[in-house]
Amino acid sequence: MQLKYWANKILGYNGPPASMDFELAETEEEQQSASQTGQEENVPASKSRQHKIRKPRKTGPAGDKGDAGGTGDAANQPGGTGAGDNPEQSKPGAAPQEIQVALETNRKIIARLFNLPINKDVIVREFTLSTEPPVPAFLVFIDGMADTKLINNSILQPLMLLTNLESGQGIRPDTCTNVLQRHLPSNQVEKLTLFKDVVTQVLSGATAIFFDGCSYAISAETKGFPFRGVDTARTEQVVQGPQEGFVENLRSNTALVRRIIHSEQLITEYLEVGARNNNNVAIMYLADLTNPALVQEVKRRIRGIKTDYLAESGVLEELIEDHPLSLMPQIIKTERPDRVSSMLLEGKVAIIVDNTPFVMLVPGLLFDFLHSSEDHYVRFSNGIWLRVIRLFAVFLTILLPAFYVAIATFHQEMIPTDLLLSIAAAREMVPFPTIVEILLMELSFELVREAGVRVPGIIGPTLGIVGTLILGQAAVAASIVSPILIIIVAVTGLSSYAIPNYAAAFGFRFMRFVFIFLAAALGFFGISSGLFIMLCLLLNMKSFGVPYLAPVSPKTASSHDLIIRFPAWQQENRPDYQQTLDTRRQPELSRGWVTRQSAKPRGNKANSEGD
Amino acid sequence: MGIINQVKIGQAEAIALLVTVMSTKLFLTYPLIIVSHGGSAAWQIVIISGLVTLVFFWLILKYIERFPDRSFPETAEYISGPYFGGLLVMLLLLPWLFELTMTFRRFGEMIVIIALPETSIGLIMLIFFCGAGLAAYLGLSTIARACHLVFPFTLGAALLIVAFSYSNWDTDWLFPIFGNGPWITIKEGVIQSSAFYELSFIYALPLVFYAHQIKKIGYTSIIVTTVILTTMVLAYLLVFPAVVGEEPYLPLYNMARSVYLGRFIQRIEAIFLLFWVISGYLWVSVGVYGLCHILKDWLKLPDHRPLILPALIIIFALAFIPQSLPDAVLTVQEYFYEIGFIAIFGLPPLLLLLAVLLGKGGKNNVEK
């Protein structure tokens, strides 16, 4: 098994991956007819799925709070996130897990849990409900995380001032219920019985209210921390199309998506990752579209993660992707809500990590990385041209420098004589061999790129231009590199920026170096060996059960949206490899107006037998 | 048997795989061998051998239909007992190994001639060995998909050579119409059907195909291969007269060399090397995979992967036995192509005959 080990280490081949048992499989029939496009039969698997819509400890409308609170807790128990949630201060033996009836005890426990005298962020406000007799109470929130105005107006005010309208008869077991139902005009409230839930809630910006004589607390939604407003997408810019991008706030992000897809079938599920820091991770999918097996697998992978902290979605990406050692990304990261929604409508699953403006979409296949949402926004002929250019750019990025090295040092007979002689003349004063020359320039280009990102503010782009131009010019003037090489490196650099996905562009750029080395060592033979191995590894990859080169190999029914983007009215099917529950986007005749007798109303997109 | 579930490949991929491996020999000596036998009538040899192969395949199909659920070693042992059956498996494996070795070597020589005249062939073959080994390790579905993906490009590259060399075509080279004589043409047509010997993949590894597709896979791939081979041999004959056509080691390379599309585009043969090398890799990885897979079936192992490295080392060692390039070519020409088709296409009919005589397989097998 040495070979396996080496292949694993050297080539990023991760062995038969751990997820080998999961396959978003075609039916056997479909596999047999690998090339026949007629097949539209899908996995009719479990049409009667039950989607448990789980929301973490947040009630819906006040009416069914009791049930909602219950499900919220139940949902969190099997997630395994509860274990070790408590901060280390709460020694299990010392403090009770459950909220006590005595208010003072609760206050002490809270003080201990939050390290109160030291921790200045946590505010405990004691007050008295103006009932008859008065009920002592206190509330806990974190300054900065909670909206103080909201607390003043919709918690303290009603509780302290308005409760006296009622003639109460002392503390009754249903005080809290009463308060909850009649005196707390907050839109999201929840009953909590465990201290660890209180801590979690308070840490995420809620306000917890404790009453004397109550064995539970009430948390009211008062999130009011500062976050960035919705801004234009920075990394994926388009000329035509929506400009807004995701922000760091999880709720805003889900809202951005929901604003585009008005469907009651769009499900947002919450999972928590991280032992030390409960990162909220949301999963979004369309219940009537996405293959349930895919959703299950996403949840299985995220739940299986044992780590203490997710810094960004990139960390989660590494934790859940199939081939972490591969150069190519297998999860689409995007900051464009429109892209996320169009992908959701293709049957993908979105994973949103709190505090990250990048949303992940799975499965991510090679061709997804070459597509941009703009392809669909421009006219279809332009869309085709954009994609062709991009595909060309991919090949240039990977192969152009390698080709130059191979031709210039191995296959000089191929170069037209005039060109060859001028290359030879240009190299007359150059002291380095071609390979050193090209590595020098490629590395300085990478340097310029990296510095351009790091240099603060407005200098960045300027530095890029100045750096490349001046460096290149000076290098030529100093006879360190030949002029033709500057062209090669510049074209390669440009092409790598034409690839819309940042991670994919990075992967391709890195591959370029591998190919340069292969070309320098073995010429075209090296390049073709590299291509073959790359091809085999790519073919062997899977992203969440879907083969990485999916619509091409294995060939599946065309969704008319691969290299050539067909006009919108011809894209009738969703990608076959997604194994969606509903395969059709639109009926065969999607433009009802082109026929005269289109009087009867056409089915909407959910109607699979549209015609 | 408690084996890791059997990989299956779909119809299009299977056809691409078989056509790729059967027509890859075009890039090596195949046109040369054919032309040296058939002269100006070489293209007829290809057609005849294609037809003969179709007949062979009909027999193979009968055999496979009789034993649909068994691998080749299982069938051989089931019909003729473990010892004679083992002998039959050896009869399949040895020519396979021989051809694999020789082709391995010839690919190495091809690269030395075309691209790296001063590099040691050992290194080139080592790299070949790594790539092919990796592909064989990744498994048949990867190889088959690679074939399916690469096939249009290799075919396109081959057709491009044909199109580019159009200005050098001369229909006179196709005459005399019967070449070295019709009898020689027919005889060689039968003998050269061993050029299709990669078809033995179908009956050696029948379980990787979906049973009801085998018929279509076989016939389609034979016909497609025959068309491709005939086209290329015909184009080769149109560019080079038969006397000259017998000479080069790499006919297609010579054809690519003769391309002259003006001052800017000439001597572009190195571009085609990209495609030839990739199909070479595919050929070798299919061969290695097949070899290891048959061995696995024979030895009743759970997985073929541990066999790859030893198999590669043996192939690597054997490939250096011929001293020189002409040896490597002529050995193949003399021994393999002359008798190879009997050894390889003779097995299924033999087994079929035995099975009929002994009354094994067939309907009673199905009922069971």
Add this chain to the structure above:
Amino acid sequence: MLKNSRQRLTAALLILLVLLFAAGCGSNSEPDALSYVLLIGIDHGAQNLLRVSYLIAVPKVIAGGGQEGAGGGGGEGQRSANVITIEAPSIYASMNMVNSFVGRRISLMHAKGIIFSEAMAKDGSMGVIVPGLTQFRETRGTAFIAVARQKPEEILNKMTPFLETNPAKYIELLAGNQSFTGYIPGEKLQDFYNDLKIGGINPVALLFAVSNEKLPPHNGQSSYRSEGDYVAGEMVKKGGVSLEAMGAAVFRGGKMVGTLNGDETSIYSMFRGQYGRRIYTIKDPLKPGKLVIMDVSQTDKPRIKVKLTEEGPIIEARLSLEGNVLGVNSLIDYSLPRYRPVLEQAFEELIEQQARELVEKTQHEYRSDIFGFGNKALRLVLTQRDWEQLNWAALYEEAQVSVDVEYKIRRTGTQLRLMPIARSNSESIQ
């Protein structure tokens, strides 16, 4: 274990890299570490077997003299290509021998042409050397092949193009002019080799000569001479490059047996289907003494039929030409249906006569089927053995060849009509 194996892996990778570079370096070479031969000249040696000349490009001059020095366009003192002549037992040996005093390795991969001396061509050594040249990996099959009337090194020395800084361009363009002059055959190395090997055709080669660069004094006795009636070295010219490529060398087997002049080479090309176009200046059929100038091109491939009879083979060749009248000295309006057939017929007869004479010459004087009639005769036999028994070389000499030329005037330059000079006494045509 993991750390350990990671180190081992790094070591293995490094070894692999070193191995790759150490081994790969055998085959690669920097483009500026090679010296590119543009032309090869081959002659008998005085002391050794061969005297091989190389025209080697000087890249820095070709690329414009580099950044410093030399001023504009190549510089006067520096030649863009240099000639090296060396005596050696074989061509490949001579390459190594040149590298005993030239630093950069000699490479033939950009050799655009191969020039043999007439002596080598005539005694058959050329036929021996050519197969060896095609076997070599570097040489181009598309290089032209030529015979020089003088020493090849002299020809190479005269390769000083005045338009191009790059002699390679000059050489390739010069050989490519065949398509619109028709004075030279379009024979490439690979064609020569093919023709040498098979029985149905004999090879030809380009003819090169150093021009004498002398203009004879006027003596008032100039007369019409067809533009193709020259062989390389005979033309009256001055200036430009002191070289001429005109006509062809005819071979029988590997031996040169004679030459063709420009006109004959055009006819040869017509028979081979390689004729592109050329200018013909012929005598006016209606007014002898005046001239008609036409641009003649070939419309279809020649149709050549061979029949075998008791008396020998009968060859019927049909050449289809079309033309464009460029100028008429006699002021006869050949655009008129009345006169056009006259001109067409006159030209047809001229070409037929030239063709007949040429075929006659190859049959009896050169005894060499350079037209490839034998290839057409391949269709008459069924098998290779029959063909070998046929002995075409002998049959060709007895063959009866009939040539039928079909010539159509398609257009008359930029003018539709040619009107007479509107003066009194001038003959009115209508």
